Amino acid sequence: MTVIEQMGAKAKEAARILSVAGNKKNKALNAIADALIENADTIIKANNLDIENGKNNGLTPSLIDRLTLGKDRIEGMAYGVRKVATLPDPVGNVISGNTLPNGLTVTKVKVPLGVIGIIFEARPNVTADAAALCLKAGNAVILRGGKEAINSNKAISEIMRNAIEKAGLPKDSIQLITDTSRNSATELMQLSEYLDVLIPRGGAGLIKAVVENSKVPVIETGVGNCHVYVDKYADTDMAADIIFNAKTDRPSVCNAIETILIHKDVASEALPKIKEKLDTKNVQLRGCKITREILGNDVVEAEESDYYTEFLDYILACKVVESIDEAIAHISKYSSGHSECIVTKDYNSANTFTSQVDSAAVYVNTSTRFTDGGEFGLGAEIGISTQKLHARGPMGINELTSSKFIIEGNGQIR
Amino acid sequence: MTVIEQMGAKAKEAARILSVAGNKKNKALNAIADALIENADTIIKANNLDIENGKNNGLTPSLIDRLTLGKDRIEGMAYGVRKVATLPDPVGNVISGNTLPNGLTVTKVKVPLGVIGIIFEARPNVTADAAALCLKAGNAVILRGGKEAINSNKAISEIMRNAIEKAGLPKDSIQLITDTSRNSATELMQLSEYLDVLIPRGGAGLIKAVVENSKVPVIETGVGNCHVYVDKYADTDMAADIIFNAKTDRPSVCNAIETILIHKDVASEALPKIKEKLDTKNVQLRGCKITREILGNDVVEAEESDYYTEFLDYILACKVVESIDEAIAHISKYSSGHSECIVTKDYNSANTFTSQVDSAAVYVNTSTRFTDGGEFGLGAEIGISTQKLHARGPMGINELTSSKFIIEGNGQIR
Numbered sequence: 086m087t088v089i090e091q092m093g094a095k096a097k098e099a100a101r102i103l104s105v106a107g108n109k110k111n112k113a114l115n116a117i118a119d120a121l122i123e124n125a126d127t128i129i130k131a132n133n134l135d136i137e138n139g140k141n142n143g144l145t146p147s148l149i150d151r152l153t154l155g156k157d158r159i160e161g162m163a164y165g166v167r168k169v170a171t172l173p174d175p176v177g178n179v180i181s182g183n184t185l186p187n188g189l190t191v192t193k194v195k196v197p198l199g200v201i202g203i204i205f206e207a208r209p210n211v212t213a214d215a216a217a218l219c220l221k222a223g224n225a226v227i228l229r230g231g232k233e234a235i236n237s238n239k240a241i242s243e244i245m246r247n248a249i250e251k252a253g254l255p256k257d258s259i260q261l262i263t264d265t266s267r268n269s270a271t272e273l274m275q276l277s278e279y280l281d282v283l284i285p286r287g288g289a290g291l292i293k294a295v296v297e298n299s300k301v302p303v304i305e306t307g308v309g310n311c312h313v314y315v316d317k318y319a320d321t322d323m324a325a326d327i328i329f330n331a332k333t334d335r336p337s338v339c340n341a342i343e344t345i346l347i348h349k350d351v352a353s354e355a356l357p358k359i360k361e362k363l364d365t366k367n368v369q370l371r372g373c374k375i376t377r378e379i380l381g382n383d384v385v386e387a388e389e390s391d392y393y394t395e396f397l398d399y400i401l402a403c404k405v406v407e408s409i410d411e412a413i414a415h416i417s418k419y420s421s422g423h424s425e426c427i428v429t430k431d432y433n434s435a436n437t438f439t440s441q442v443d444s445a446a447v448y449v450n451t452s453t454r455f456t457d458g459g460e461f462g463l464g465a466e467i468g469i470s471t472q473k474l475h476a477r478g479p480m481g482i483n484e485l486t487s488s489k490f491i492i493e494g495n496g497q498i499r
Numbered sequence: 500m501t502v503i504e505q506m507g508a509k510a511k512e513a514a515r516i517l518s519v520a521g522n523k524k525n526k527a528l529n530a531i532a533d534a535l536i537e538n539a540d541t542i543i544k545a546n547n548l549d550i551e552n553g554k555n556n557g558l559t560p561s562l563i564d565r566l567t568l569g570k571d572r573i574e575g576m577a578y579g580v581r582k583v584a585t586l587p588d589p590v591g592n593v594i595s596g597n598t599l600p601n602g603l604t605v606t607k608v609k610v611p612l613g614v615i616g617i618i619f620e621a622r623p624n625v626t627a628d629a630a631a632l633c634l635k636a637g638n639a640v641i642l643r644g645g646k647e648a649i650n651s652n653k654a655i656s657e658i659m660r661n662a663i664e665k666a667g668l669p670k671d672s673i674q675l676i677t678d679t680s681r682n683s684a685t686e687l688m689q690l691s692e693y694l695d696v697l698i699p700r701g702g703a704g705l706i707k708a709v710v711e712n713s714k715v716p717v718i719e720t721g722v723g724n725c726h727v728y729v730d731k732y733a734d735t736d737m738a739a740d741i742i743f744n745a746k747t748d749r750p751s752v753c754n755a756i757e758t759i760l761i762h763k764d765v766a767s768e769a770l771p772k773i774k775e776k777l778d779t780k781n782v783q784l785r786g787c788k789i790t791r792e793i794l795g796n797d798v799v800e801a802e803e804s805d806y807y808t809e810f811l812d813y814i815l816a817c818k819v820v821e822s823i824d825e826a827i828a829h830i831s832k833y834s835s836g837h838s839e840c841i842v843t844k845d846y847n848s849a850n851t852f853t854s855q856v857d858s859a860a861v862y863v864n865t866s867t868r869f870t871d872g873g874e875f876g877l878g879a880e881i882g883i884s885t886q887k888l889h890a891r892g893p894m895g896i897n898e899l900t901s902s903k904f905i906i907e908g909n910g911q912i913r
Contacts, residue, residue, distance in 0.1 A: 101857070104855070104857065183876060191875055191876075193892075198887050296691070300710065302716065304888075320910075330913060334912075435907075439905045440519055441518070443515070443518065443610070445903060445904065446903070447904070448905075449906070450908050451603060451908035451910070452913050461605055462599065462605075473613060473696070473901035475889040477902050477904075478904045489860070489891060490861070490870075491853045491861050492863070493853075493864070494863065494865035495864050496864055497864075497866065497869070498744035499744060499866050499869060
């Protein structure tokens with residue numbers, strides 16, 4: 086058995102105990118939160134090592150910022166873990182039930198998924214966030230973080246493991262893979278004997294690699310090529326406000342928009358308003374021919390590839406369309422299926438858009454920035470699924486469960 | 500674009516129309532049923548070709564039987580399709596909904612999965628069954644059946660496509676891959692741009708190959724290494740009846756049992772009763788040391804590998820265990836996670852078993868043969884999922900749907 090296979094076997098055994106751990110899980114979560122605060126200095130010391138290595142290896146300032154754990158961020162982590170403890174426990178909830186004509190009772194109940202693998206990049210706070218959510222839903226978790234944060238991840242996971250053990254649950258409920266070579270990620274993707282699901286959290290490259298290479302079922306998360314369509318019947322002031330918010334509030338996140346589609350009948354009214362707002366944040370517009378006729382040639386010409394791109398930056402593609410059908414067809418072709426919005430005052434346009442656009446979150450007259458587990462009231466979020474299997478959109482602890490049928494009888498045979 | 504990529508693109512376009520087709524789907528299903536009956540002779544003629552080829556290629560009589568479509572089986576197919584039409588349409592059902600503090604309404608609704616790929620083996624009736632279920636849930640389907648049934652599958656799918664078109668829906672809602680080489684299956688497994696899910700239906704070898712090689716999300720179905728555990732507190736007569744039924748009613752199906760586990764305190768009472776019943780159908784027992792001490796050495800000695808095997812035959816492995824914990828640990832190690840049963844009169848034993856055994860269907864005092872979409876009241880079944888992601892246990896049309904969030908506002912920004 087390799088080291089990672091051994092971790093898989095230990096995780097499966099821990100998962101068996103966690104699946105019936107009930108309220109002990111909350112005790113463990115609160116113990117973890119306490120331990121994170123008590124051991125903040127240890128975490129900061131380990132984190133300083135990572136920051137130093139990062140600077141020596143030429144990480145960009147924004148990556149160094151993501152990596153850095155101050156006292157306040159550690160307190161934030163602990164607060165997040167405590168909040169997860171307060172959420173209702175999904176395990177054991179009855180989903181449906183009935184009595185068959187032969188007297189058998191069939192009950193479908195929520196159960197944990199089992200063993201969850203999480204592959205993530207440079208943010209060490211994911212270690213605590215993700216582990217807490219997995220634990221709450223009764224799952225064991227195997228974490229494999231990026232090499233940039235390895236010292237921080239080691240410190241955080243050791244603190245969590247000790248806290249769990251003190252709370253009377255197996256410390257192997259949370260395990261960290263300390264080998265950060267590509268090999269360890271590859272091996273985790275083959276671990277179908279022990280892993281029930283693998284969730285990649287990070288950039289498009291990581292996610293693509295996991296989806297293409299994993300033998301374990303994957304939940305695809307987070308790539309957001311999102312759109313706002315300004316309908317023929319739009320309030321163009323509202324459209325400009327929504328576009329400005331959805332592009333510039335936080336351009337680096339997946340629910341920010343990357344392309345706007347403008348109905349030709351309102352283009353000459355809407356586009357100048359939109360541009361005026363975007364100019365205050367120096368957003369670069371990349372427009373189609375008609376966009377440039379209306380706004381002038383200081384708008385960069387959009388290439389086909391721009392419509393496929395998740396810029397994650399102060400860049401926005403723009404296309405003038407003939408009809409709502411063209412807008413929907415454009416979204417169907419180029420979108421990653423994350424979040425899309427229509428701005429309209431028309432009842433039919435709104436219904437056409439919400440019924441025909443096939444994305445995880447479809448908005449009417451609202452910023453796409455609301456696609457978020459916290460905003461949607463899930464309590465906390467493990468990621469935003471852009472696939473259609475198992476879960477779609479923001480995923481909370483409910484999405485970290487499976488189900489089983491329990492059938493009770495008194496000797497029935499078929 | 501390859502032929503299969505073109506099929507993918509056409510399926511995606513058909514799926515867009517099907518997703519909002521409402522009651523037209525039922526019209527199409529009834530038209531399919533009518534057309535299957537009307538064109539029964541065409542199907543039988545094509546089927547005769549397959550049977551002839553099969554005999555020339557030395558297919559076993561049981562495979563020839565599976566392949567054969569008489570008038571009655573075609574009528575059965577048509578009846579099945581009509582029954583699917585009568586089921587309630589899951590698309591558009593509201594799963595949950597709430598209003599956020601900022602006034603946004605968030606509604607989670609059921610939507611079709613989109614494009615479903617199905618890879619199956621020699622049974623041509625799967626073509627109609629599977630296509631009907633996919634269509635009902637608003638999905639386009641790409642079918643790839645085995646070469647043994649290619650003429651039958653071609654005839655059935657052409658009849659269905661024409662019927663769908665006459666009913667006003669795109670004929671590409673159902674497509675059959677006529678290239679039955681290994682290449683076409685491999686290409687389908689890579690078609691992640693167009694396919695939302697791939698469902699293999701067939702033997703363990705096919706399913707393993709698809710799970711290991713597919714880039715498209717897979718639902719794993721049907722491998723059943725199922726167990727009956729006879730508890731210390733069992734009614735041993737009931738145990739013998741349940742074991743006899745679960746093993747011999749239809750040994751070739753996935754919900755038949757393959758291993759029995761007997762508590763040591765009842766072994767000498769239960770085993771002779773069990774053997775006496777099984778002997779009437781010449782079931783070969785493969786037992787552990789204690790089993791053979793009780794029943795004698797004409798019981799074959801069980802090897803470790805027997806406990807991993809889905810015999811699908813009149814063979815049953817048997818092990819005497821020290822405790823319910825040992826039984827649960829055995830199941831955890833060897834089971835495929837399909838269906839397991841405890842026979843007991845004890846309340847605690849029943850609860851321990853149902854809460855700790857991690858399989859799709861967990862039974863108390865009942866034959867495992869009931870794990871079936873029809874028996875559970877799902878109306879019809881696309882397969883029995885043995886994975887934990889998305890669906891677990893018998894899958895009906897509800898399991899062929901995904902969800903999306905619709906968020907309505909009046910200008911909210913974040």
